[in-house]
Amino acid sequence: MASAGLLSSLGGCAEGEKMAKTGDSIPPQEEGEWKPAACWLNCGGNCYNAAYVVDGVAVRQKSDDLQDDSMEYPQQRGCLRGRSIRHMVYAPDRIRYPMKRKGWSLENPNGEQRGKDEWERISWDEALDLVAAAMKSAIEKGGNRSILWSCWGYGYTNMQNAINKLGGCTPIDDTGSAGTYARLAAVAGLPMQDMYQGNDRLDIAQNADTIVMIGCNPAWASAGAPNWYLWQAKERGAQFIMIGPSYNETADLYDARWIRVRPNTDTALLLGLAKTMLELDEADKGSVVDWDFLNRCCVGFDSDHMPAAAKTNENFFAYLRGEYDDEPKTAEWASEICGTPIEDIKWLAETLSCENNVSIMHSFSFTRRNDTDDIPQLLLCLGAMGGHIGKPGNMTGSVYHCAGGNNGSQLVMHGDPGFPAIDNPVTDMINAADAWNSVLSGRYLYQSAAFADPSTVEERDIEINLIWNCWRNALQTVIGLETGIEAFRSVPCVITQDYNFNVSAAYSDILLPVSTPWEYSGYYTYYSGKTSREWTTFPSKVIEPVGESKTDQWIGEELLKRFGEDPLSVYPHSVEQGMFNTIQGAMVITEDGTGYEPLVTITEDDLAKLGFEGKPQQGRITYDELIKQGKFQVPRKAGDSYGFIQFEAFRNDPESNPFDTVSGKIEFYSQLKADAVNAMGRSAIKPYPTYIPALHGYEEASKEGAPYPFQMYNPHYLRRAHTGFDNVPQLREVMPNPVFLNTSDARAKGIETGDTVRIFNDYASCLRQASLTERLMPGCVALPHGTWLDLAEDDSIDMSGSDNWMIAPETSGCGVSGYNSNLVNYEKWQGADLAADCEKHYNPVGGIE
Numbered sequence: 001m002a003s004a005g006l007l008s009s010l011g012g013c014a015e016g017e018k019m020a021k022t023g024d025s026i027p028p029q030e031e032g033e034w035k036p037a038a039c040w041l042n043c044g045g046n047c048y049n050a051a052y053v054v055d056g057v058a059v060r061q062k063s064d065d066l067q068d069d070s071m072e073y074p075q076q077r078g079c080l081r082g083r084s085i086r087h088m089v090y091a092p093d094r095i096r097y098p099m100k101r102k103g104w105s106l107e108n109p110n111g112e113q114r115g116k117d118e119w120e121r122i123s124w125d126e127a128l129d130l131v132a133a134a135m136k137s138a139i140e141k142g143g144n145r146s147i148l149w150s151c152w153g154y155g156y157t158n159m160q161n162a163i164n165k166l167g168g169c170t171p172i173d174d175t176g177s178a179g180t181y182a183r184l185a186a187v188a189g190l191p192m193q194d195m196y197q198g199n200d201r202l203d204i205a206q207n208a209d210t211i212v213m214i215g216c217n218p219a220w221a222s223a224g225a226p227n228w229y230l231w232q233a234k235e236r237g238a239q240f241i242m243i244g245p246s247y248n249e250t251a252d253l254y255d256a257r258w259i260r261v262r263p264n265t266d267t268a269l270l271l272g273l274a275k276t277m278l279e280l281d282e283a284d285k286g287s288v289v290d291w292d293f294l295n296r297c298c299v300g301f302d303s304d305h306m307p308a309a310a311k312t313n314e315n316f317f318a319y320l321r322g323e324y325d326d327e328p329k330t331a332e333w334a335s336e337i338c339g340t341p342i343e344d345i346k347w348l349a350e351t352l353s354c355e356n357n358v359s360i361m362h363s364f365s366f367t368r369r370n371d372t373d374d375i376p377q378l379l380l381c382l383g384a385m386g387g388h389i390g391k392p393g394n395m396t397g398s399v400y401h402c403a404g405g406n407n408g409s410q411l412v413m414h415g416d417p418g419f420p421a422i423d424n425p426v427t428d429m430i431n432a433a434d435a436w437n438s439v440l441s442g443r444y445l446y447q448s449a450a451f452a453d454p455s456t457v458e459e460r461d462i463e464i465n466l467i468w469n470c471w472r473n474a475l476q477t478v479i480g481l482e483t484g485i486e487a488f489r490s491v492p493c494v495i496t497q498d499y500n501f502n503v504s505a506a507y508s509d510i511l512l513p514v515s516t517p518w519e520y521s522g523y524y525t526y527y528s529g530k531t532s533r534e535w536t537t538f539p540s541k542v543i544e545p546v547g548e549s550k551t552d553q554w555i556g557e558e559l560l561k562r563f564g565e566d567p568l569s570v571y572p573h574s575v576e577q578g579m580f581n582t583i584q585g586a587m588v589i590t591e592d593g594t595g596y597e598p599l600v601t602i603t604e605d606d607l608a609k610l611g612f613e614g615k616p617q618q619g620r621i622t623y624d625e626l627i628k629q630g631k632f633q634v635p636r637k638a639g640d641s642y643g644f645i646q647f648e649a650f651r652n653d654p655e656s657n658p659f660d661t662v663s664g665k666i667e668f669y670s671q672l673k674a675d676a677v678n679a680m681g682r683s684a685i686k687p688y689p690t691y692i693p694a695l696h697g698y699e700e701a702s703k704e705g706a707p708y709p710f711q712m713y714n715p716h717y718l719r720r721a722h723t724g725f726d727n728v729p730q731l732r733e734v735m736p737n738p739v740f741l742n743t744s745d746a747r748a749k750g751i752e753t754g755d756t757v758r759i760f761n762d763y764a765s766c767l768r769q770a771s772l773t774e775r776l777m778p779g780c781v782a783l784p785h786g787t788w789l790d791l792a793e794d795d796s797i798d799m800s801g802s803d804n805w806m807i808a809p810e811t812s813g814c815g816v817s818g819y820n821s822n823l824v825n826y827e828k829w830q831g832a833d834l835a836a837d838c839e840k841h842y843n844p845v846g847g848i849e
Contacts, residue, residue, distance in 0.1 A: 036630020044401025096547025198397025226404025272334025290387025300669025415585015480809025593641025
């Protein structure tokens with residue numbers, strides 16, 4: 001979306017020129033070796049990556065060239081982020097040694113100096129002794145529940161097991177990327193948070209005539225294979241439709257028709273589409289709505305098909321007709337709220353007819369908003385009305401992460417690394433959107449992780465004495481960054497266990513440097529094992545650990561010793577043995593598609609040479625071949641045994657293949673959804689989808705004289721994967737991270753592309769260069785997600801455009817992290833122009849060797 005004018009006005013950066021002179025342009029030397037390398041940052045693609053290593057140094061990278069590229073056997077090419085990982089591994093701000101904030105001690109934390117104090121290098125023994133002492137002090141004061149644990153579970157590290165062995169902790173429970181789907185998809189009966197739901201790529205490419213995309217931009221967010229899969233449908237002639245507040249890069253790539261919708265008003269649009277489909281169906285004698293599917297496979301649509309669990313006589317059909325509020329949910333009604341032209345609503349409703357082959361694909365940006373609790377249910381129900389579920393060319397599912405455009409059960413998968421799963425003895429769990437206020441107030445609203453049990457809701461007192469960030473930049477990524485800084489400064493101790501000096505690290509007391517997945521052979525994480533269904537990675541150790549960095553397992557083992565626990569009770573073998581276990585246990589689908597067989601041939605000679613525990617077996621590929629190429633991929637072809645149509649069995653026989661809901665069918669009326677959300681006390685919703693004006697939404701912005709009349713949302717940006725990669729100068733140079741403004745809105749304020757603007761609201765303010773575009777709806781501001789906070793010396797203004805610095809620490813409904821629910825104003829900055837991001841240097845920790 002960045003205009004050429006903005007790119008040229010920012011110009012080149014000296015940092016990029018300097019890096020080019022240090023060896024980037026030197027061709028590979030003969031003495032080097034290509035090694036398959038992990039790509040672990042959370043864009044979700046986990047595309048193929050390889051590093052060229054000369055004398056122990058990774059000097060170049062490339063992506064997949066292991067086979068010729070074809071529809072049946074596509075290369076798994078990475079994007080510019082994955083090809084920049086070595087700049088992050090060797091970054092000046094890499095945490096190379098254990099560090100301690102100079103002014104901190106358990107006896108006198110000096111918390112107000114977090115983010116300001118100087119750092120000193122300490123030994124690993126001293127660091128771990130201090131960590132153990134901080135843990136023991138926290139536990140003595142408030143029990144293990146007083147340790148607030150911020151980590152994406154086992155996604156990147158098995159450190160959680162060590163913490164659980166030592167009595168556990170209180171985790172931060174975040175809806176994160178999935179928004180309200182994280183908690184309400186399961187209530188709606190959707191599998192795996194609906195992240196990996198839909199048909200496989202060959203069906204979409206061959207049978208989908210229309211692809212409707214909502215809340216997504218994979219051209220930026222998942223820039224590898226997912227876009228290539230969808231491109232096959234485009235080449236065959238499929239029509240693309242993009243629903244959103246901007247005509248984004250994905251819409252441009254597929255020449256999509258743009259259906260405009262204001263942020264946080266998608267519910268109104270979907271309701272208007274449902275009502276209009278009914279009107280068209282009535283006028284055209286039943287040719288739009290799939291009544292057979294509704295009657296057989298759904299409940300709660302009308303009064304004749306109510307679920308047994310219903311506590312009211314209300315239903316979705318009557319609500320659309322306006323029987324409960326005297327407001328029929330017509331195209332005209334929806335257009336007034338969502339800003340979508342009436343003719344577009346009517347055209348899209350006709351396109352969604354059951355007579356058309358339509359694949360509805362969503363990501364989650366439109367549910368990372370307040371008061372979007374009905375969307376997981378509503379979008380599925382809209383697909384059900386058109387019958388776009390469970391048949392070729394039709395789906396209502398996701399285009400997300402590595403499964404974008406290619407869903408279904410895994411054709412090849414890793415084995416189990418063989419570490420025990422140790423349960424967390426602590427039952428507490430703090431919702432992320434409430435986290436920082438909970439630390440400061442000592443109280444929080446509890447609900448069990450299952451969420452669907454309203455009886456578990458209760459107010460609890462809690463005293464947080466230790467915050468531990470483990471492979472998660474929580475201060476930067478949890479909403480309400482300014483409140484988060486206050487919370488960090490209020491507790492006795494903050495620990496960060498990570499590899500770069502991010503915002504959370506800057507406000508910590510103790511830094512534990514971890515090795516990246518390039519620095520050990522043991523990368524058997526969730527994301528490595530869950531790539532596209534047709535392939536998975538087996539990366540190698542690329543380089544020796546940078547500085548004194550250690551694996552999480554080593555840190556966990558040393559910490560267990562300080563508590564008198566046997567490390568073998570948590571880590572019965574090495575990380576390398578764990579990686580071998582994932583190879584030994586890797587499985588691949590049989591050629592007839594009816595079962596699985598071992599992937600890798602392992603011989604007695606292999607075991608003797610490697611020194612791992614295992615047993616000989618016969619597989620599809622030898623151990624040496626797998627390690628050399630670092631991936632395995634199952635070729636596809638039309639009519640093979642691996643095709644997948646989501647919910648096909650349910651559609652054909654719903655009684656024998658029930659949906660995972662209370663009724664066993666798709667529920668237009670879900671009593672469980674309403675009870676679960678309403679028990680939290682933040683919102684009052686109905687069992688069927690309705691429109692609720694959102695907290696910090698359009699209705700508030702559009703009031704006459706509103707001080708903050710612009711809706712700000714935070715698109716995922718190609719320069720970063722969340723906050724990952726934001727310290728890479730090369731990426732900062734090529735993707736300058738402006739704020740995107742509607743041209744008419746900006747020029748009314750005397751602003752042109754390249755001008756520095758101040759964005760502000762009641763909570764904070766920040767500076768960014770403007771990029772004016774007509775591809776953004778009036779009244780909207782798009783501030784890219786994930787920059788690292790860069791405060792002015794008086795802490796009054798952020799120079800980086802940090803989205804979470806601007807977001808209120810408030811939530812609604814199920815407790816969603818409402819990243820895209822923001823109201824702001826903006827003006828032309830009267831001070832000095834903002835420097836380009838690539839000219840800024842973050843404070844390095846530990847120096848450069």
